[in-house]
Amino acid sequence: MDSLEINKYKYVKNMLSNDMVEYLSSYSVKKALKKENLYDEQVGPLSTSFHSSESEVYHHLLHYLLPIMEKQTNLKLKPIYCFNRIYLPGSDLKRHMDRGACEISASISLAHSYKNEEYKWPLYMGENSVFIKKGDGVIYKGCEIEHWRPTFHQPEGSWHHQLFVHYVNLNGPNAKIEEEKVLDLRPRVNIYE
Numbered sequence: 521m522d523s524l525e526i527n528k529y530k531y532v533k534n535m536l537s538n539d540m541v542e543y544l545s546s547y548s549v550k551k552a553l554k555k556e557n558l559y560d561e562q563v564g565p566l567s568t569s570f571h572s573s574e575s576e577v578y579h580h581l582l583h584y585l586l587p588i589m590e591k592q593t594n595l596k597l598k599p600i601y602c603f604n605r606i607y608l609p610g611s612d613l614k615r616h617m618d619r620g621a622c623e624i625s626a627s628i629s630l631a632h633s634y635k636n637e638e639y640k641w642p643l644y645m646g647e648n649s650v651f652i653k654k655g656d657g658v659i660y661k662g663c664e665i666e667h668w669r670p671t672f673h674q675p676e677g678s679w680h681h682q683l684f685v686h687y688v689n690l691n692g693p694n695a696k697i698e699e700e701k702v703l704d705l706r707p708r709v710n711i712y713e
């Protein structure tokens with residue numbers, strides 16, 4: 521049986537190439553500097569996020585990753601949404617499980633800039649800490665396993681960029697959930713002021 525079935529998550533190497541990671545992170549950091557990011561209700565004002573419904577680039581990425589997601593999960597999947605988050609020092613992610621729209625998800629590490637270059641920041645899946653290298657990802661059953669991150673303990677000026685893609689099983693109970701394409705109008709926040 522696959523580790524996704526047994527453990528509710530699995531580590532997958534090279535989901536995105538280094539070039540793709542650099543392209544996406546430079547794009548998102550530029551968006552953040554132009555104050556085009558959104559308030560992030562899950563981790564509060566210390567971080568910032570950008571939803572696929574407001575970005576053709578990330579909307580396409582959700583579909584671009586579909587073949588690797590289907591191969592790794594052995595499931596037929598429907599893309600629902602994608603977002604990316606730039607974590608800033610002091611932010612964390614509370615222990616939680618996801619809504620049905622996140623039935624099959626992946627958390628993929630993009631670029632980061634840590635003032636302390638030795639620093640490593642874990643994502644917890646259940647009781648297990650996972651360190652996701654740049655371009656690698658963790659595919660997980662977001663509705664079945666609790667996940668969280670401890671506080672991002674780095675000096676001012678550090679950041680960590682993470683990508684999240686969410687799908688449902690086309691042969692499962694969430695198959696009727698529609699892909700999210702509507703413009704998100706949450707208030708914007710400037711993380712650099």
Ligand SMILES: [Fe+2]
Binds near residue numbers: 617618667
């Ligand atoms: Fe989650």
